[in-house]
Amino acid sequence: QDWFKTETSSGASSIRIAVADFKPLSTDPQTSPFKHTFDTTLYNDLANAGIFDVVSKSLQPQSTPGAPAEISLAQWAAAPSSAAMVAFGGFSVQNGRIICNGYLFDAKNTQYPQVLAKQYNEAASDDSARQVAHRFADEIIFRLGGGTPGIAESKIYYVKIAGGTKEIWAMDYDGANQHPITHLGTVSISPRISPDNSRLAFSSLGKHGFQIRMYSLLLNRMVNFPESGGTNISPAWSPDGNNVAYSSSRTGDPEIWISDANGSLARRITSFRGPDVSPVYNPKTSSQIAWVSGRTGLPQIYIMDADGSAVQRMTDGGYASSPSWSPNGQFIAFAWNRKYGPGAPGGQDIYVMEVATKRWIQLTHDQGPCDFPSWSPDGRHIVYASSANGRTAQNKIWTMLADGTQKHALTGAGADMPNWSWK
Amino acid sequence: CHKKHSGVNPNSLGPGPAETGAAPTATITADPTAIDLGQSVVLNWRTENATSVTIDGIGPVNANGTQTVSPSTSTNFHLTAKGDGGTTEANVRVTVRVPEAPTVPSNENGDMGSDEVFHQNVKDVFFDYDSYDLRPDAQSSISQAASYLQAHPAIKVVIGGYCDDRGSAEYNLALGENRANSARTALVNAGVAASRLRVISYGKEKQFCTEENENCWQQNRRAQFSLDR
Secondary structure, X not given: OOOOXXXXXXXXXXXXXXXXXXXXXXXXXXXXXXXXXXXXXXXXXXXXXXXXXXXXXXXXXOOOOOOHHXXXXXXXXXXXXXXXXXXXXXXEEEOOEEEEEEEEEEOOXXXXXXXXXXXXXXXXXXXXXXXXXXXXXXXXXXXXOOOOOOOXXXXXXEEEEEOOEEEEEEEEOOOOOXXXXXXXXXXXXXXXXXXXXXXXXXXEEEOOEEEEEEEEOOXXXXXXXXXXXXXXXXXXXXXXXXXXXXXXXXXXXXXXXXXXXXXXXXXXXXXXXXXXXXXXXXXXXXXXXXXXXXXXOXXXXXXXXXXXXXXXXXXOOOEEEEEEEXXXXXXXXXXXXXXXXXXXXXXXXXXXXXXXXXXXXXXXOOOOOEEEEEEXXXXXXXXXXXXXXXXXXXXXXXXXXXXXXXXEEOOOOOEEEEEEOOO | OOOOOOOOOHHHHOOOOOOOOOOOEEEEEEEXXXXXXXXXXXXXXXXXXXXXXXXXXXXEEOOOEEEEEOOOOOEEEEEEEEEOOEEEEEEEEEEEEOOOOOOOOOOOOOOOOOHHHHHHHOOOEEOOOOOOOOOHHHHHXXXXXXXXXXXXXXXXXXXXXXXXXXXXXXXXXXXXXXXXXXXXXXXXXXXOOHHHXXXXXXXOOOOOXXXXXXXXXXXXXXXXXXXXX
């Protein structure tokens, strides 16, 4: 099939960057463990960014320059590290505060090498060392990545499967800091974080079947979202955060409805027999919605305008589900089983389709069923759920670049339905 | 002091040659100790001065080692280490959480009659894969159910819609809703008052069986009728 450029393989060729271990600047016993967390997190963030060719630590000089005066750029620019950019600096813990000065030098511009210098001062803890590394990595990625913000501080919300119940959990983009959000003791699925990271919409099994529920991350408690008749599932935020689209069967047939963020002023925008579910807004224009409809039998991906007009079918067969619209509005990632048949153990894989031309590429192969892709804020990564033996209880959350490379698992077994934050 | 020269000081001989060696020691651990059905556990055991080590259910194993197991029920892994110094045992318990099939709420005989009688007359209906149209066999059980319900006006029914384990979770919830509603609409068309019938879709979140074969998949593609207490 034809090939087209996804975000990762377009733009500047990857920049060769060396990430020095930071220089410990105090003898406080807490310095070295927190510095170790900082060094590894910074290295992983830049390696995961998808735009750098990161020098492996064994190839670069072992010196740990702490300040601009202490670095000899020629040493770093020379082979085998032959770095174009060098990230280095000083890290210390002083009376309970992490003090970190980070520098980014351009090894080829020896006259004015400093590209950026940042200072951080945070309460000392292992997690704050990790967050400082994320922030410094994002500064570097933003500066060198052509103006697209880095994702090191972004979060992933997902479903944690334990025994008969499912709860909503959250973790950092690299799988660290996994922790529960909901404690409802029932089946809670389809987490969707709001564009401003303030609220989490999801669907939960209550006395009257599945209902849309809302959790405030500012108040750290459930907030009201009115119940309505029938099954209410798969919420989706509009990019301006004012509206929530979801599937509701209050009329007896599941259709796509849109209400405001508090659940009032609900209005129906599809009217087709059969399941209509899993809406997602075009994050660039917020004037289009993609969703899954079973009107022709097996579920297919469709797009329409946000008022329900201009319906257009995107997939031409098989069993397609779980659309996720890329931040630049050009691509839709979704799960597709192109040879789905009764009893046939179909292969469900992640595909990316270019909306304008309907051309598609397959990103996952022979990894067991894959579902629920979700784009990263920078459009360079996709996270998804997959289980080698096809049993959902065994699902793990995986991440990869948007061209399908650098796949690795972020969680152990029992994690599903990842949803990447907007920023 | 003056020491007698003749005999050897017995203390200097150190511990007498024990007729048996030191008793073997054995430890066994499992990580994690609680899993869902189908997940796996890593067993890890250490023994000393043991000549033969066996673990029930696994058989003879070497002195130290690890083994990944995936027990289908909660099991107590029992290790016995035999050495010329005697035998030592160690064990570790692994609990396996099995997702229980949905239990119909047990209820005393309210005015809606007993469950058994209800289920004899109002039988669950089953669907073809990825379809929510009533099959001929479903039509006949629906008409029988409708006449029973009309004869017992006090009964209120909740209809649960289910799908098999394949397919995508969100889509299956909508499909489950369509299945439950097909059954509901058929009952209404057969004369049962719509207000007596309530619908809930469970999609594939609740399963009646977990095997990956057509028989179990068919079991899960169903609209389940139960008394709405």
